[in-house]
Amino acid sequence: MKSYIWLQTVDGSIQQVEQEIAMFCPMICHEVIQKGMGSSKNYAISLPQQVNPAMLSLILDYCRFHQVPGRSNKERKSFDEKFTRMDTKRLCELTSAADSLQLKPLVDLTSRALARIIEGKAPEEIREIFHLPDDLTEEEKLEPLKNATDDPRIRLLNRLYAKKRKELKEREKLKVTGLLFSAAFMLNVEVDEELVDDRSVDDLLSFINGDDGDSKGIKTSKSKKKNRRRKDLQKSTSAHEATKNHNKESNGLNSVCRSAEVRQILPSVGATTNLQDVEDDIFPNKNEFDDGDIDDEIDPTLKEKIDREVEDFARRLNSDWPERMQEILSLGQEKKPVHLSLNGKAGDIVHQDNVAPKRPGCANNFVLVKVPIWIDGLENTEYVGVGARFGPTMESKEKHANHTRLALADPPDCCSKPRNQLTGEVILVHRGNCSFTVKANVAEEAGASAILIINNQTELFKMVCESDADVNIKIPAVMLPQDAGSNLENYINNNTRVSVAFYSPKRPAVDIAEVFLWLMAVGTILLASYWSAWTAKEVAIEQDKLLKDASEEFLQVGSAGSSGFVDINTMSAVLFVVFASCFLVMLYKLMSFWFVEVLVVLFCIGGVEGLQMCLVALLSSWFQRFAESFIKVPFFGAVSHLTLAVCPFCIAFAVVWAVYRRISFAWIGQDILGIALIITVLQIVRVPNLKVGTVLLGCAFLYDIFWVFASKWLFHESVMIVVARGDRSGEDGIPMLLKIPRMFDPWGGYSVIGFGDIILPGLLVAFSLRYDWLANMNLRAGYFVWAMTAYGLGLLVTYVALNLMDGHGQPALLYIVPFTLGTFITLGKKRGDLKTLWTQGEPERPCPHLQLQPLQQKD
CATH class of the missing domain: 3.50.30.30 (Glucose Oxidase; domain 1)
Structure with missing residues (x-):
């Protein structure tokens, strides 16, 4: 599986990039390895000022091609040639961006492309464009420069300087020995002072890069190169002179940038962290220029020739450096x-x-x-x-x-x-x-x-x-x-x-969609509670009938009746929240387009099962004969004819929704499937007593608060909100939500509520109605009305808090749990039923010694 890192450009935009590609840049590699940056959106790697989104896209394209192993030199050369076909300003911007990321191969490539573009310019244009002061001696101008600014032009001049010294030294040797008839002409003493290298910038660049077959110099064999002495050119210069040259050149170039009110034209390496340790793992360490062929004792006359020729090349190289390059590179606005x-x-x-x-x-x-x-x-x-x-x-x-x-x-x-x-x-x-x-x-x-x-x-x-x-x-x-x-x-x-025309309409404080969503959530719990209580009452009536007949069949029927339900205990309540947290983190980490597709499939499976159970239960009273006749189906066992008739419709409904879920009214299908799934879960899963309900809702209370608020400390963003929004998925959100479009909001959008904010409190509300019916309490004397009212008020307070907090996401259970659980416990204590509610979960049976086995297993 591919790994990704987050990058932030100077304009504040953040994007996710494949780590393998981004690590091709030494600067990014250093930020990841040494500082641990890039792991999330809040820890995005801040790229240098020169790297705007457009340049980052180009650089990633370059890295994406060159990081693939096995490409031939011909393929790489062809790609590089097409890659650098752009206007001068854009090429300069790319050079500066690559230089700031210390991506030397790309810097060298764009520098060569720039040199080809800007050849043939007049020398006077250099100082006119860059306002360089003419305060250096001829020697100082062309001594090898310490590239404090890491300007690619200086790199070229240094390499040319070294090549020129080697070339002129060879030409002098040939003149003395008479090995080449044209050497006397080229080095004629009478015209030495007027001799200027008139090669084009292209030829000089080829000469610099070692392909000097067509240049004025003499081709040197590779074996001869290997035997030459390799000395550092800076050893031949005193420390004072080196410092003087460096300061003058740096000040001259940097003063240009200050006068133009930009600081990006010659990016300063001194302002960045030293990435040599990281860079060595990716790029071999290369000198600024090859000084292996330089003789410390070069003749002063030859040095003058070098100075003149390199100076001319420097002027031609700089003459077309874009006059307005500063403006392009200085996009460092917030x-x-x-x-x-x-x-x-x-x-x-x-x-x-x-x-x-x-x-x-x-x-x-x-x-x-x-x-x-x-x-x-x-x-x-x-x-x-x-x-x-x-x-x-x-x-x-x-x-x-x-x-x-x-x-x-x-x-x-x-x-x-x-x-x-x-x-x-x-x-x-x-x-x-x-x-x-x-x-x-x-x-x-x-x-x-x-x-x-x-x-x-x-x-x-x-x-x-x-x-x-x-x-x-x-x-x-x-x-x-x-x-x-x-x-x-x-x-x-x-x-x-x-x-x-321009106008910015204000959003209404309350939208009618929130009212409908409130009614939808409350109505779903209401229906699920009545279905759960009706089923429990039917089972109780059947048990009472069997008790009166003193039938041996009692326990068997009791077991069969309870087998369709799942009574959770305290341990399973705690584990549920633990697994829910693990699943939430998995959603957060793996959230992507394909993972949302997986969630859609799972949601459709659950929705089909829920819709089928609801429709079968609803239609059974009208089609009782079909509901009670069964047929064996492979892998599923005995299935009623009514179920077989309803199932294709449910599958088709879910498939149509999944295919067309992005259309404007697809929320209707999602809500139908979601409500059916919630009602089915509340029918199958049951809270057996108030103790289990308290543990479950207490853990859910902490769960919701932690993943909405406290998760920001660990993940630097609210995990719950990110997952609910469906960030990085390309969707409007995960499907495990009920939602209604905001009807009177000029900006549109949806009001949403998660399944957990309905199911978890709904388990306690459904328990209250089961208790009331089994205890033969009317609505006024029972607990259901109070529990239902408490849930409705808690959800209402959630919406109020959402609007008061200016739309920032709120954990609904933060408000719902205290209302529902607090009301239930307070009322039970006041009525004296708390002990029964807490441990047994249902009123005393007519024959206590024949209580059902499941009651003995409750925690």
């Missing part, structure tokens, strides 16, 4: 993911404000925004977006929202003043290249009435303010998912008039 789907679970966004603190000018609640669209004056569709932390408060009513024309931004990112004139239009812009507040300020200054930002993914993200920035934005800002924004762009590009 963006938090909105964990919601647009199919109805919309209100959750308001409950996550704590992740982005408020401050003056940036204090809005995160709210979902409805964006209705009009095409050429006709209402077309409605999209859902998310409002920003900044800007004015959204209008809550549609009738107060203004219909405003939509215009495209030019440039599309709206990071600079738009070229088109705006007169109150809503401006449609792309996310990226600058912060959200910058976009909003530019749009406001240009005359836009609002700004609509297209996300680069299908999800929505929170738009917050930059830290330590004064925010005074007067226009609303809304983000739309990528597909919605693309549709709007297409309309405008086709010369269609598009108008939009």
Whole structure:
């Protein structure tokens, strides 16, 4: 089974990635092995600032291909060639992202691709683009640089420097010995000062990488290389000079980044943790350049030639380094993911404000925004977006929202003043290249009435303010998912008039769906209790009849009658909660699309059995002859004809629901199967006395509180809520729920209740009605009405708490158990029945010495 780890990009988005692929990056490998990060969403590995979601996707594609063993060099070369076919800016962004993850093979690949793209640029453009001060001597400029910034360009220059020294040394030897007729021409003393290496960047890169057959140098045999002395170039330079060179070069490059207000153009390795120990397990340790062929005593004249030629290559290499690369790489604005789907679970966004603190000018609640669209004056569709932390408060009513024309931004990112004139239009812009507040300020200054930002993914993200920035934005800002924004762009590009409006309706405090769900839960327990009590009364009447006849058949019938039920004891009550906890953890750990499919199959099996039992019991009075006639079926034994007739319908019903469970009204089929299953469980499983009921509900009380609240300490998120929502499954939730769509909620969604919140208290309520009937108590004098009322009040208090806690998940048994169990125990003590309820569970029989055997086994 594949293992997964969680990764968080700089914009706050979190995604699950196969561990085998992600560990291909040394930085991620270190976080997993050394720090234990990535095991859950709350312990997601925070990736460097340069790794945005788009770059992470590319890097994972690269790792996914190269981590597969057995691929030929031809396949890898072909993949790499196609992989690097992208525009310069994107390639630079990928280089920086791979460099921040210390993925050296990808850095080298993209660096070579960059070098091929930027050849032939004028030397003057280097300093103009990067604003490099010209304060170094010729020698200082081209001494091998200590790559403190880990800039791939410096790596190339260092390798070229070493190659040049080797090449010129060989050329000098050939000139002296006269072994090559062209050496005299190439090294003519009279033109030495004017000699410049005019090879293209491609040729020089080939030369750097060892393929120098077409270069001006002389090919050196491999056997000759092996016999050369390998000395460290830095030994030939004093410590003072090395420090001086390093500081000057680093300061020169870094000052460029500061002047451009970015710090990503030359990512600093010094700011990251040393990953050498982890990296050695994945990549071999390679020097920045091959210094094995360098002679410490190189002639000064040759050194001058090297300096000139490498300087020229450095200028050509840097000349087309994208001028606006800084903007692309500096996407380090705070963006938090909105964990919601647009199919109805919309209100959750308001409950996550704590992740982005408020401050003056940036204090809005995160709210979902409805964006209705009009095409050429006709209402077309409605999209859902998310409002920003900044800007004015959204209008809550549609009738107060203004219909405003939509215009495209030019440039599309709206990071600079738009070229088109705006007169109150809503401006449609792309996310990226600058912060959200910058976009909003530019749009406001240009005359836009609002700004609509297209996300680069299908999800929505929170738009917050930059830290330590004064925010005074007067226009609303809304983000739309990528597909919605693309549709709007297409309309405008086709010369269609598009108008939009913004409003964010408030959710009602109470929805009628909660009332129906309350009635559904209470009604299910009511039906199950009456069925359980009726069955118990029928058994008691049969027993009394046999007692009067003093028949030897009594005990046999008693045993047969009880064989259809499962009376739990205290040990099984405790074990039930233990197994339930284990099953919940398994759901949490294995939650995925395929695992939900397994749960659906299990739910259908239970639902078919429950629906069949309910229908057979309901139809038996009308079709008594079919209910009492049996037929032997292989593997199932004797089965009534009525059961055989009902079973195909139940199976077909469950299969149809499973296939079409994603349609809007499939909740009806799920609730029918669920109610039938709950009633059947409450009919078969019984609490024999109040002692067992107290142990069961007491353990369930602690179980619910722990897995809703306390599990956050162990798993960093509420296990119960995550499982109920069906996170990572691609579904709206697990099927073991009763749910009703919220009818008057403008954002839709469902009100839900778990099976356990009905079955566990229902066992105690059903026990109360069985006791009342066996004791011949009327409703007013009995315990059932009180128990039923207590359950209804407990469930009602749960909904009140849910609304008071702003929709945060609440453990229903936290409120239901004290109401039901407390009422039962208090009333039993007051009436003097507590001892009987606690131990026996039913009133005294007419013949105590002939009590049924099951009563003697109760705990």
